[in-house]
Amino acid sequence: MRYQTNELAKLAGVSQRTIRFYENEGLLVAQRDPENNYRSFASDQVDRLQQILFYRELGLPLAQIKQILLAPDFNILQALQEQEQALLAQQTRIAGLLALVQRTLDYQKGALIMSDQEKFAAFKAAQVTNNEQAYGPEIRQKYGDAQVERANQQWLARSAAAVQQMQQLEQQVFAGLRQLLGPTTPDLDSSGSQQVFAAHRAWVRLAWGQAKPYSAEAHRGLAAMYAADPRFIKYYDDAAGPGATALLVAIIDHYAR
Incomplete structure (x- = not known):
C-alpha cells in the first residue's frame, strides 16, 4: 500500500511537517506517480518511519539516527x-x-x-x-x-557521598569550560584550564576507582572517545556550550602527560 504525505502522517500520529523534515534529511524517500504526479510513500518507507520513531523514543539524536539508518549494512x-x-x-x-x-x-x-x-x-x-x-x-x-x-x-x-562528589566535580568541569569559552581563543596554559583538567582527572579517578587504575595514557584515550562520539559531544556541549567537548579534549591532551 502507498500513502501520500498527509496519509502517512495520520497513520503514524505525526505532523506532515515532520514527514517532510525526515524526507529533507534523507531518511524518507517519496516517489511520484507518473499519472498524476502525486508524491507517495511505499511500504518500505512506512517501515523506515517506524524505525525513526523507535529511535526517537529511545532518545537518540537525529545525527545518530541518520548514521544508523543510512549505513550500507543496516x-x-x-x-x-x-x-x-x-x-x-x-x-x-x-x-x-x-x-x-x-x-x-x-x-x-x-x-x-x-x-x-x-x-x-x-x-x-x-x-x-x-x-x-x-x-x-x-x-x-x-x-x-x-x-x-x-x-x-x-x-x-x-556511597552516596562519593556519588555526590563525582557530581560536584562534573559541575566544576562544566563551569570551568563555560568560563573558558569566550570570544577569544582559550589559553590552555591558563589557571582555568588547569582547574578543568584537575577536576576532570579527579572525576575519572573516582569513576574508575579500583576497577581501572588511572594513567595519563588512558585519560587521553577517554578524551579521544569523547571527540569521536557525537553522543559525548552533545553531552558536554549541551552542558557547557558549543565547543566545550573540543576544548575539554584539548585540555586533557595538553596536561595528561
Missing part, C-alpha cells in the same frame, strides 16, 4: 532486536524506580526501615543501565567485559 531485524533490548532495559530501570518510590513511601509512613544505601540503589542501577545502553558496545570493546563489569559493580556499591 539490517532491520538486527535493529529491532537491539531496540527490544533497549526497551527492556528501560522497563527494568522504570520498574526499579517504581519499587524504590513504593519502599520510600512505606519508609516515610514508618512502615519499614531503609538504609541510606537503599535510598540511592535504584538511581545508581538506572545509571548503569543508561550507560550500558548508550555506550556499552564501545566501552566493552575498548576495556573488555570483565573490567566493565567490575566498574559497574563498583558504581553500585559506591
